[in-house]
Amino acid sequence: MDTIASLFSFITTPVSWVIVQFHRLYGAIFGPDTGWAWGLSIVSLVVLIRICLIPLFVKQIKSTRNMQALQPKMKAIQERYKSDKQRQSEEMMKLYKETGTNPLSSCLPILAQSPFFFALYHVLSGIASGKTIGVINQPLLESAQKAHIMGAPLAAKFTDSASKVESLGATLTDVRVVTAIMIVLMSASQFFTQRQLMTKNVDLSVKTPFMQQQKMLMYVFPVMFAVMGINFPVGVLVYWLTTNVWTMGQQMYVINQNPTPGSKAQASYLERLSKSIAAHSDVRGKRRRAVVQAIVAKGPDRNDNERKFITGLAKQGFAAQADGSVVKSEATAAEAEGSGPKRQQPKRQTKAQRQSGAVAQQGTADAEEPAKTSLDKGTSDEGSGAKQDAPQDAKSKPAAKPASGTARSKAQSGQRKGQQRPKHPSKK
Incomplete structure (x- = not known):
């Protein structure tokens, strides 16, 4: 020593x-x-x-x-x-x-x-x-x-x-x-x-x-x-x-x-600063203005605490300026809150609900198709006089296929659709 x-x-x-x-x-x-x-x-x-x-x-x-x-x-x-x-x-x-x-x-x-x-x-x-x-x-x-x-x-x-x-x-x-x-x-x-x-x-x-x-x-x-x-x-x-x-x-x-950026102390400091701005509608003190100015200058490089601070000011109707001051801006508040209605996600349906909905939709389609067919037929009858000069070969054309609802009803009665396959000689 x-x-x-x-x-x-x-x-x-x-x-x-x-x-x-x-x-x-x-x-x-x-x-x-x-x-x-x-x-x-x-x-x-x-x-x-x-x-x-x-x-x-x-x-x-x-x-x-x-x-x-x-x-x-x-x-x-x-x-x-x-x-x-x-x-x-x-x-x-x-x-x-x-x-x-x-x-x-x-x-x-x-x-x-x-x-x-x-x-x-x-x-x-x-x-x-x-x-x-x-x-x-x-x-x-x-x-x-x-x-x-x-x-x-x-x-x-x-x-x-x-x-x-x-x-x-x-x-x-x-x-x-x-x-x-x-x-x-x-x-x-x-x-x-x-x-x-x-x-x-x-x-x-x-x-x-x-x-x-x-x-x-x-x-x-x-x-x-x-x-x-x-x-x-x-x-x-x-x-x-x-x-x-x-x-x-x-x-x-x-x-x-003067907390370290990104720390818990900075989050607490910016929260106090936001409350002070809300109370006085201004940034009081040169040091606080310097803090706001530095945050604005960072732009997209801001950390989570700084982005939350800027968003909080916008919700209160304030816009931070490059010189460290704030100005009142209702447009900023509306933009932060979201002016349009929020899109709601549809509720998730159960399997039984989805099946019952599909059956009801199919039944509606089956009911509409015959009506549409008959309407088309009536229209064609009304216009038959105008088509008398048509070639007679048109009458030899095969008939139109039945509507899906008719085909389905025949299929349900046991009749097979299309050309019948010949039976095997052993089964005659």
């Missing part, structure tokens, strides 16, 4: 100076030797650092989403060039360059926060060992050693011996109970942060190895924090618990206000 501390010694002085400035502020309120003054100084240090890291956090979100979108293409490259690792690496770098994605961007907040973490650890270790460090002089060192957070000294650890803890003015039981509670809270906050990212802010329409990696980290990170936490001083646990809570709250804000 001395080697690591020496590597981050350049930032030890600035970190100790910030802590001292916050200690002066809170010391005037709660007293300079209280745990409130020193504990709130560490919490304020975390808040200040995380505010400075917000631009990196935004970059991390963009990089993570780009990596999620590139997972199918990356997998295709790996399958295509699985026997040529060099070509595979070249194609990967080309893909990153074309899309402007940096795989290391997702780790930037943690990497940027690491120097402050080790500097604070070095400062608290110096307080525990009675050494002045940075701008913390001897009076401040004695004040920090007197500070207790819920009965545990600021520089005590879970693994410290009873004699060392007693030298800091506390009992081993108090130190271990406080550190155990803080380690559990630290691990639980880390687990909840990762879990809400996996369950709410992941595009479920695309199954990629990235999701499996995130799921694995959801369980690995809390275990890592629990194992490392027993070697952290109470002050460092305060620092790490505060930064985990900050990350959890920051993640909740991003999920609610």
Whole structure:
């Protein structure tokens, strides 16, 4: 640890100076030797650092989403060039360059926060060992050693011996109970942060190895924090618990206000946005207008959540515009609802119903055919006078075939249709 501390010694002085400035502020309120003054100084240090890291956090979100979108293409490259690792690496770098994605961007907040973490650890270790460090002089060192957070000294650890803890003015039981509670809270906050990212802010329409990696980290990170936490001083646990809570709250804000496309969080966000548009007949806020504008620009490439949002607006009588606004349109509502009557499918009939219907239809046809035949005959009789000049050979023509109904009645009476086959000599 001395080697690591020496590597981050350049930032030890600035970190100790910030802590001292916050200690002066809170010391005037709660007293300079209280745990409130020193504990709130560490919490304020975390808040200040995380505010400075917000631009990196935004970059991390963009990089993570780009990596999620590139997972199918990356997998295709790996399958295509699985026997040529060099070509595979070249194609990967080309893909990153074309899309402007940096795989290391997702780790930037943690990497940027690491120097402050080790500097604070070095400062608290110096307080525990009675050494002045940075701008913390001897009076401040004695004040920090007197500070207790819920009965545990600021520089005590879970693994410290009873004699060392007693030298800091506390009992081993108090130190271990406080550190155990803080380690559990630290691990639980880390687990909840990762879990809400996996369950709410992941595009479920695309199954990629990235999701499996995130799921694995959801369980690995809390275990890592629990194992490392027993070697952290109470002050460092305060620092790490505060930064985990900050990350959890920051993640909740991003999920609610800027969700990943295709995720459950986006469906909830667009539902709230649709209700707001229905209530105010307008898109309120530049950020919301930017969201609507991006959805309109996608066109046919919209995901299910975005298509449902556009359809919902149309049913309410609104049409989304390219600039992110909405206009009232009754034609859009009529088109979405469907102006014509819906076509009804015929009911399925049973076999008995179909047979009875066929018999009734055949009976109707049989009744109509004789009437039609007699009508035709009458018409021909009336027109016989006009046909007296016709050749007499026409009378020698064979008679017309009987109607189907007559033929059927004869067939039913046992008479055979057509020319009779001669009987066999043996049967005469």
